[in-house]
Amino acid sequence: MANKNTKKNNYPKNVGIIMDGNGRWALKNSLKISQGHKQGVEIVKKIVEESVKQNIKSLTLYAFSSENWKRPKAEINAIKKLVIEAINEQVPELKEQKVSLKFFGHLNDFGKKILQKIAYAENKTKCKSSKLDLNIALGYGGQQDIVDVVKNISSMVLSKEIKIEDINEKTINKNSSVPVDEIDLLIRTGGDNRISNFLLFQIAYAEIMFVDKYWPDFTTNDYMKCLNNFKKVSRRFGRRI
Ligand code: FPP
Numbered sequence: 595m596a597n598k599n600t601k602k603n604n605y606p607k608n609v610g611i612i613m614d615g616n617g618r619w620a621l622k623n624s625l626k627i628s629q630g631h632k633q634g635v636e637i638v639k640k641i642v643e644e645s646v647k648q649n650i651k652s653l654t655l656y657a658f659s660s661e662n663w664k665r666p667k668a669e670i671n672a673i674k675k676l677v678i679e680a681i682n683e684q685v686p687e688l689k690e691q692k693v694s695l696k697f698f699g700h701l702n703d704f705g706k707k708i709l710q711k712i713a714y715a716e717n718k719t720k721c722k723s724s725k726l727d728l729n730i731a732l733g734y735g736g737q738q739d740i741v742d743v744v745k746n747i748s749s750m751v752l753s754k755e756i757k758i759e760d761i762n763e764k765t766i767n768k769n770s771s772v773p774v775d776e777i778d779l780l781i782r783t784g785g786d787n788r789i790s791n792f793l794l795f796q797i798a799y800a801e802i803m804f805v806d807k808y809w810p811d812f813t814t815n816d817y818m819k820c821l822n823n824f825k826k827v828s829r830r831f832g833r834r835i
Pocket residue numbers: 613614615616617618619631634635638655656657658659662673676677680730784
């Protein structure tokens with residue numbers, strides 16, 4: 595039985611989503627893969643809106659992994675195009691809703707055009723008291739991020755900026771490209787039960803929910819079910835309560 599110290603959860607502060615299943619959704623509907631990604635962006639818009647409504651603090655989305663560079667060039671170009679289109683279309687509305695956009699990962703690999711768009715989107719939506727921080731992972735891999743962090747901290751140790759004994763979890767978060775330190779709820783659509791190299795350090799205590807639906811079929815109702823399920827979970831963080 596829950597004792598008086600057992601706290602009921604609120605909605606999660608920091609949500610992460612692995613938006614899987616665009617390709618299979620397209621094939622199922624006899625469409626081109628790029629149309630699956632296009633429909634995926636439509637779902638992103640709805641989930642962002644709902645996150646603002648539900649006072650979620652941050653939403654971190656896996657849009658393109660380090661491993662996605664192995665996909666056909668035409669598909670990669672279609673995703674790049676969608677990112678640019680989404681920025682062009684959505685920035686004014688995001689600004690209006692006080693949604694602050696941030697991109698992270700190995701962004702330089704995407705070329706000058708996207709880098710300029712990203713800088714524009716981040717500047718335009720910069721906001722002191724944002725309602726929602728929307729973080730988009732592009733060319734991101736959790737293992738690669740940890741390697742980058744180790745390199746950064748090693749060079750700080752070598753230049754005597756920091757002592758080895760002062761390295762802790764905060765040092766890792768500070769040196770990571772990931773804008774959020776810890777994820778409370780991670781959702782993966784598409785039916786597979788794996789993490790696929792997403793936010794490895796930040797999901798240490800996340801509740802993980804796997805949804806057996808392709809991302810373009812994911813609805814705000816499904817999202818609300820995940821948020822409400824999160825409320826029911828007892829989060830002990832290793833304690834006995
Ligand atoms: C996973 O489906 C989805 C992706 C790799 C790309 C997701 C990208 C977008 C929705 C567009 C860009 C997003 C923003 C926020 C601007 P999959 O292709 O791996 O699906 P499959 O497993 O069925 O093949």
